[in-house]
Amino acid sequence: MSPFVAEYIGSMLLLLLGNSVVANVLLSKTKGNNSGLIVIAFGWAVAVFVGVYSSANSSGAHLNPAITIGLASIGKFEWSSVPSYILAQFLGAMTGSSLMWLAYKQHFDATEDGDAKLAVFCNSPAIPNVFYNLATEVIGTFVLMLGALLISAPETKLGALDALPVALLVLGIGVSLGGPTGYAINPARDLGPRMMHFLLPIKNKCNSNWGYSWIPVVGPVTGAVIAAFVFQLIQS
Structure with missing residues (x-):
């Protein structure tokens, strides 16, 4: 399997399962309606496990433009491969979220709350504040990037055996840092x-809240790059 295909499939599975657990919790008349953040966090952790496990041996399981850029910023990944990885990640995310919508189409139709429908697809802050929302995404992605680098050191490339610890890392981020913004920690995911x-x-x-959309892009990329340089510093 080529790295492009692996990143596409991994990202597709990540978003299909991850956004589906949000749909199950937020949309009307589902079996999991109103089951809460803990269920969402566990569902996303499983989604990360499946995505990483399915793609790690072929592409290193970035599944996240912030991870790809962070690795490239410290010379652990070729800049020439960055565009193809990010394209695969975005196409996979778009495919996975579309399949989620198809699976939950009847429940989208039965749900009157437009904000809940948007939340199934992407993030929004619990309390809107540009500085704190951005800081939360920077901090959350810093933890993700540094943790993933330490898990995969010294190769700085995830293997299939790293899928479980990375999933647990994302679970920890979700239940601890997920409250303020919903922990996008991945530009393609949002x-x-x-x-x-x-x-x-x-x-x-409702509208797609484009005014907020830059925060889950800039915050994760910033946090990942900072974490990459911190990792490089402590490993030197």
């Missing part, structure tokens, strides 16, 4: 599905 929310024929949807 912006790809946000674009699909805008494009798909979702009944009675």
